[in-house]
Every structure is written in structure tokens, then in C-alpha cells.
Amino acid sequence: MQALRFLTAGSVDDGKSTLIGRLLFDSQAILADQLDVLARRAAGKPLDLSLLTDGLEAEREQGITIDVAYRYFATKTRKFIIADAPGHEQYTRNMVTAAAGSDAAVVLVDVTKLDLSQPEVALLPQTRRHSLLAQLLRVPSIVFAVNKIDALAEPGPGFAKVKAALEAFAQAAGLNVAATVPVSALRGDNVTQPLDAPWWDGPSLLQVLEGLPTTQERTDAPLSLPVQFVQKDAYQTEGAGFQPRVLWGRIAHGGVKVGDEVEVLPSRQRAIVAALRRAGDEVADAKAGESAGLILDRQLDVSRGDWIVTPETADSRTHFPATLAWLDTEPAKAGRKYWVRHGNRWVQARISSIDSVLDIHTLQPQDAHELPVNAIGRVQMEVQHALPVEPFADNRVGGALIVVDPASHRTSGALLVDAIPAPAEDDAW
CATH class of the missing domain: 2.40.30.10 (Translation factors)
Known part of the structure; x- marks a missing residue:
């Protein structure tokens, strides 16, 4: 079975790094010298497993994940490549980078941050945003891990309410959810071993991951x-x-x-x-x-x-519609020029119009004249030289572009080509 590449995503302090540390610890994928360092830092207290992925000094000082950290481990049945993605809105671009090559996304939901007293549980914005971005980037499987379940006085009913909210959101957004599981990354409940509780008879998180499919590129298509x-x-x-x-x-x-x-x-x-x-x-x-x-x-x-x-199978375009996930603090504006990279080629481009922005709470498109940071919108693009773009739903390479600010050289957005209208005579640049 092929190695599974998956990322962890969610809001700040949901326990992503701790969860990965728990997977590594329970699967005995930690070297002895790493354990010694953790033990010395703990000074007799429980081990802080989040330090296994938070390698930057600034991450350890602030207690947050800033950059994507990759870790590897294996079980008797499968190998895994994990990407620990930041949860803070400021680093959403790093989450997009991790999701672009992943087979699955484990979206953590911190149950202690949700108001379970309400009839309908309201999810955090980052939970919605990261799930939608994973869907846009064609991550095949999404797993919701409801974390810190041990902190609830009545974990069974609490998990049921959160699961219902996640299922309603997934149905409205059209998400491909492989499973929703309760976990406690800190204690290790239902992470590698099934949870021994009367209200849960499902698999552990690791059992779910061991059964997920990997991304298969199309071999029956033209070259x-x-x-x-x-x-x-x-x-x-x-x-x-x-x-x-x-x-x-x-x-x-x-x-x-x-x-x-x-x-x-x-x-x-x-x-x-x-x-x-x-x-x-x-x-x-x-x-x-x-x-x-x-x-x-x-x-x-x-x-x-x-x-x-393959001859006569690709249409090169200078105009095409796309979904734009905007990652820069400077808003995206129609008419402004950017650099875009398609495959291995750089060309000048501009946003000819912004059609709409997605409201992540209602999942409805709204009229917009610009896209603020972390917004997801529908745009019309123009490029200086014709490119053989394809819909992202058909080709993750030919349908994806990155947008770079020509002045700051920052990666400003991820551009995913939508369904392309029938070939038409393109206007001159």
C-alpha cells in the first residue's frame, strides 16, 4: 500500500502538533535522544509532545505553529508522511502549501472552544476555512478529529452535537468526509488505539488513516x-x-x-x-x-x-475563470498586475474582474470588488501569454497557478482554474 500524505489543520491551540507528537510517540517513531530532550524539558511533568514538530525557536516561545513541519512514521500496514500546518489566520498560506500535495486532511476541532449549550453548535471560522481550502485543493479525504474530548463532563452527548454540526456543514459545502472521530491528543484516547467507552464503537484515528486511499493521477487521459x-x-x-x-x-x-x-x-x-x-x-x-x-x-x-x-488535445488561453484563495494582507484588486506561475513557467497576469467572494459562514457567494486576506472568491483572469490551462477538477497541475506580488515577491494567492467555456478568440494583451 502506498504511503499516505496527510496534513493536520484547524484553529490555533486545537492540538495539531500534540496530535502528531502522540502518533509518533505511540508508534515508537521517536529517537531516544529526542525523548531525552523532551524528558529534560518536562522536568518531571508530562511530556510536551507538541515540541516534536514545533522546531522553530519562535514556535516554542509563542506556543504556536508558524511553518509547516513534516514528519514520518510507519505502522505494520502502512507508511505515513505528516504535514503539521499552522492554525493562525496569518499563516493560512502555509496550510495551502501543505494541502496541495496531500492525500488527506485531518481537521482538528477543539471541543472546549465550542458552546455546547446551544441547540446548534457554531463551528470556528478556521475550521470552516481550512475544510473549504482542502476541498478546493482536491484533497481526496477529509477527517474531522474532535479533540480534547476528555475535558467534557459528558463526552458522549457533547461529541454527538459537534458531529451533527460538522455533518451539516459538510453536506452544505459538499465536502468528502471520510470520518468524524473523537480523540484526546494529550492523553492518547482514540488516537492509535480504539476508545474504550460505551458511547463510541468506531475506529481510532490511526485505523481511519490506514484505510484511506491515496491520490491517483489520471493515466487514461492525453499526455x-x-x-x-x-x-x-x-x-x-x-x-x-x-x-x-x-x-x-x-x-x-x-x-x-x-x-x-x-x-x-x-x-x-x-x-x-x-x-x-x-x-x-x-x-x-x-x-x-x-x-x-x-x-x-x-x-x-x-x-x-x-x-x-498529445497533439490537438490542449487549448491555450489568455482568459479563463478561476477560484482564487487570497493569502496576502494587501487585498486582491481587479486590474492590478501580478506574476503567475503555471507548471514551470512565469508570466505576467492581471485580475480582469472579481465576480464574487464566498461567505464561509453561509457558504453563499457575495458581491465583491476586492478580496481581503484569507478570502475565497471567483475571478476572471488574463495572462500575457497563452497558457494550456485545464480545469483544476480534471488536472491538479495544469489547473493550478500561484500568484506572486511583483513588488514584494510574496506569494499572494492560489489560483484554481474553473470549468472553461468553449474556445473563443482571445483578446490581445
């Missing part, structure tokens, strides 16, 4: 490969009258084999695949998710940022 690196081949291909080059990249979707005809974008030139390399070896074919090197039967002008596709 789509963003060129990352062009290398002069050390070996002369037999019969070629030129020094061949290897065009390296990770296949976004589809597959390629020796003898296939391919098209290079944006030049629209075509050639035949004369040879294929993967991990230094010559192979007959390669498929989505694999890094491959293509050697063409003739010399073409190909450079980093170009795309190699």
Missing part, C-alpha cells in the same frame, strides 16, 4: 507534461544527425511511450518520441505521477516552462 529541465544527452542516439537533448518533467496526467507523436506548447511543433528515460534508465513507457525524460526524433526549441502534450 500532459510540464518541462522542468532540458539536459544535453551524453549519448548519441543511433541514426540521429544531431546531439539529442532530454526533456525532463513530471507527467501531470496521461502517459507516453516510445514512438508516440507529441506536441510542444506554445510553439505547436510536433515530433516523435525516440527514447524515454526514467531514473537514469531507458524505458519503453511512462505514466502520470512519474518523472520522465523524453528524447525527440528531431531538434526543437524546447525550454523550461514549455508543455509536452
